[in-house]
């Protein structure tokens with residue numbers, strides 16, 4: 053299983069060469085460092101790491117950081133031990149399990165009772181085994197469980213809500229992770245973008261913030277809860293979102309996105325700033341409306357240096373009803389100080 057084998061809104065898996073080619077063309081080869089400030093799945097940094105760049109990743113979601121540590125981090129992984137544990141987990145018969153934290157919250161909504169009992173049991177077991185696992189193995193097992201959980205969820209692809217049809221048993225199957233041991237281990241952060249940007253020096257900074265009012269923590273709250281495993285007991289509404297105000301992003305609010313973006317761009321200590329942007333502001337649903345506009349991005353970037361723009365027609369992964377025909381993907385490239 054690869055780092056991008058998950059359903060993640062706005063992931064750039066199919067735009068990697070669109071991002072890489074102009075950077076390489078400007079002469080930024082793999083002797084440079086690449087900082088992916090809003091890493092999401094981590095696929096962009098992973099692509100650059102495979103090409104030999106020194107990479108740095110960051111995201112405000114803890115669950116994403118766990119996956120980065122597993123796929124891109126440093127530390128030992130005993131493949132044989134992982135294989136045995138995954139097999140043990142896959143062989144568990146959920147009918148033999150009692151109810152647990154996970155099944156009590158999410159069964160009948162996002163998962164069947166059997167699947168949710170198995171997910172909750174495995175997550176408890178990983179926690180109990182923490183002492184006999186290396187830090188990276190611990191992240192490995194949680195990541196495998198998160199990706200397996202994502203695959204069988206009774207949703208359109210994210211956890212904003214569940215489908216009205218009741219969930220059926222799909223079977224929880226944990227896969228081993230495809231880890232490239234030849235890459236330089238990535239530096240991994242789980243901080244606010246505007247805070248971390250002031251601490252990191254890099255050659256290339258890649259910026260792919262949320263584009264609209266839809267909060268990533270609302271999309272992935274179930275996986276975030278599974279990764280954190282501090283078992284909150286208070287939830288909002290029928291969709292069972294745990295209390296998460298501190299995890300909401302200012303980039304998803306029109307009244308703060310612009311100020312945050314400007315502060316971020318002005319604080320980056322990079323030679324090249326590359327910003328991804330898509331034109332979903334034309335979308336019909338208000339929550340899909342963009343919080344930043346092209347002219348704003350351009351005028352802020354121009355304060356740091358010479359800017360040129362690349363564009364490409366692109367059909368994005370969109371789980372909702374919004375019609376995104378005519379969707380375009382843009383790349384703003386700013387040569388700082390020029």
Ligand SMILES: C[S@@+](CC[C@H](N)C(=O)[O-])C[C@H]1O[C@@H](n2cnc3c(N)ncnc32)[C@H](O)[C@@H]1O
Pocket residue numbers: 060061062063064065089090091092093094095096110111112113116243244245246260261262263268269301302303
């Ligand atoms: C558009 S997605 C990035 C997708 C990524 N480029 C990929 O290919 O998977 C934006 C990401 O920014 C994260 N995020 C939102 N606000 C943030 C903030 N203030 N600081 C750090 N990360 C943030 C979200 O959790 C989300 O994963």
